[in-house]
Amino acid sequence: MPITPTHYMLLSAALFIIGVIGVMVRRNIIIIFMSIELILNAVNINLVAFSSQQHNVIGQVFAVFVIAVAAAEAAVGLGIILAFYRNKESVNIDEMNLMRW
């Protein structure tokens, strides 16, 4: 059975939903962070799949950009988490309510 774009999209959708659910339900902020990475990778799979199918390299270039942005985002996000941990001795997202009224 050849691997068609449908399969890629199914895989991508599955990853995306797993990521979204992870973001929604988990309390540990690092897990949430990892879930976000999943969402981004789901996007990447989509981009690369369509690029290969349509013989257009732009999609792969986009994927490379997304990876770069994800790396930058991870760096910033982990910095924030570290700072937060030093203040609160915790990585529980329920305690991140400083912006509340």
Next chain:
Amino acid sequence: MQHIWIIPLLPGIGAAINGLLGIRYFSRKTAGVIACTMMAAALGVSVMAFWQMLGLPADARSVDVVVAQWIPSIPLATHTGVVGMFQVPWGFRLDPLSGMMILVVTGIGTLIHVYSTAYMHDEPRGGVARFFCYLNLFCFFMLMLVLGNNFLVMFVGWEGVGLCSYLLIGYWYEKKSASDAGKKAFITNRIGDWGFVLGVFLIYSTFGTLDFRAVQNAAATLPVETMHFGVLSFICLFLFVGATGKSAQIPLYVWLPDAMEGPTPVSALIHAATMVTAGVYMVGRNAVLFSHAPQVMTIIAIVGVLTALMAASIGLVQYDIKRVLAYSTVSQLGYMFTAMGVGAFSAGAFHLMTHAFFKALLFLGSGSVIHAMGGEQDMRKMGGLKKYLPVTFATMMIGTLAIAGIVPFSGFFSKDEILFRAFVANKAIWVVAVITALMTAFYMFRLMSMTFFGGYRGPAWEAAAGHGAAAGHGHGHDAGHHPGSADAHAAHDDHGGGHGHGPWHGPHESPTPMTFPLMALAVGAIVAGFVGIPAAIGGGNAIEKFLEPSFTASAVQLKLDATEPNGSVRLQPDESAAAEHEESHVSANVERGLMAFSLLVAIAGILLARKFYVTSPEISDRLAGQWAGPHRVLSNKYYVDEIYDATVISGTFGAGRGLWAVDRNVVDGVVNGSGWFTMISAWFSGLTDRTVVDGIVNLVGRICEEGSFWFRKLQTGLVQNYALLMLFGVFAFVSIYLFMR
């Protein structure tokens, strides 16, 4: 003669030097020398100017000097439209009248300055400089008064001499009576000045100029107000009110006797010789104006002669040597006004001059007596001083003979001229004036008798004979013991410095700087009359001819006022004066008879006084007992001060209190009421603010607050909640997009 403005300036400089530097730095001697030098220099300039003026022809003796513009030209509009340009220069005019006055002021002023150096010698150092500063300042203003060629410059001097009079009367300001007397003099003068100012205003609005000559020439063209009381009469009346204040006439004479609280040289200079004659001078200066208001002239004559009589009668019973002289001055000023009132302007001015000599002499003599008695002023404590004070006695006797009107002393000629002119004008006035002359002779010889003749009645002194015990004691006591003498305390202050400390060595002749002016003035008192020997007894009456141009709207100035229609002025000579002149020729015999009569009257007065106070002193006591009532009235000066107290002064006080009550109740009430009203309305305003305005604001706030209660719950701060909502939103929009497509 173009430099007559220097004459007032010199004493002004002296005053400035002594006032700015002298009080702190100069010794008594330096201060005195500076003041005397300035006065002597002024005298020198005056004499030179006068001499040059004598060199001019009789009808050209008038020199105007404008030093500077004071008020620049401004258009002057009256009810008849713009009548010309109004301007006031610092202008001075030397004419016969002002020439005579500057000689009197600087001459007698110089002598009195010299006298003061000795008289004030016991004062503290700064006090002497202050005294000379005031004295020089007085001469400055007095000379400005007499030299000014318009009413405004005269007014500067007029007010200035009043100020200096105030300062000098209150020279011993620590003494309550002296400072009170100063205030009384000043305030009384202010009342007169009010009239003077009104007169000047009226002149300004009537004639559109304040220059004396222009006013006289303009007035000469107006009809004589015989029947009605027109604007000229009002001008003259107001000016005369000013004169009554300055020259101590009824009803404003009350300040002059009190002014004797000042040092005696001041009394001599200001309150006898010069300042008090300013009113007479002013009337003479405006002779044309006054002769056009015959009704006012009558008033002046009546007031003058009544003042003369009243003051002379008070002088009969006073015991304070200076007060006798003060009332005598008031009385003599009354004579001068009588003369002015009957149109005998030259006679009045003549008497002014002779009076300046003999009255200054008498005052300085009395100062010498007071000096000799160690500050005593009560004549009952004097007596027999003739042998102790020979020079003072001789000179005062000359002065007394002059004032009594004995031939050939100066007072005789001037007083007889007045009496004769009064006789011509009105017999009733003449009768009163003759009675006054009798009284004058009487009280002056009473003064002389009580002071110089008879036995010594004063306190004992420390002499070789051994009265030692009584000396200091007796002297110290006198001060507080005079019954009825208002200036008992003067005993200390007149002479506080010197005799107060050491024992008093009895009456003694004064030092040369005091006797020299006495002798000089005595000479003046003898010879001053010779310039006015009337034609009836072979004289030329030079003074009258000399002064006449000052009293007429002369045409001398035609060349100056060529634009003014002055031609007619000359054609209208003073009819009354001419008529009287005519009459005086007719009645030379009458005049001689009157002279003899008044001489007899004077001698009668002298003999009477001699009988009462020298030969048989008990008569005067017996008379005083018999006529207790009149005597008491006279001793209390007709109760005029009390009447003024009861009417004018308490009226003023009452009005003041009434106004104060109005102020306190009505004005303060209105103010407080408005304050109260503001407070109440502010309270209501605050209430509205608190409830209504704040209520609205708070309501809005509350609504926002309550309304936001539910919305606020959405802001959980939990990122996942937000993400979930976002997810729902995305789903919703995508669903809508898909379904609605």
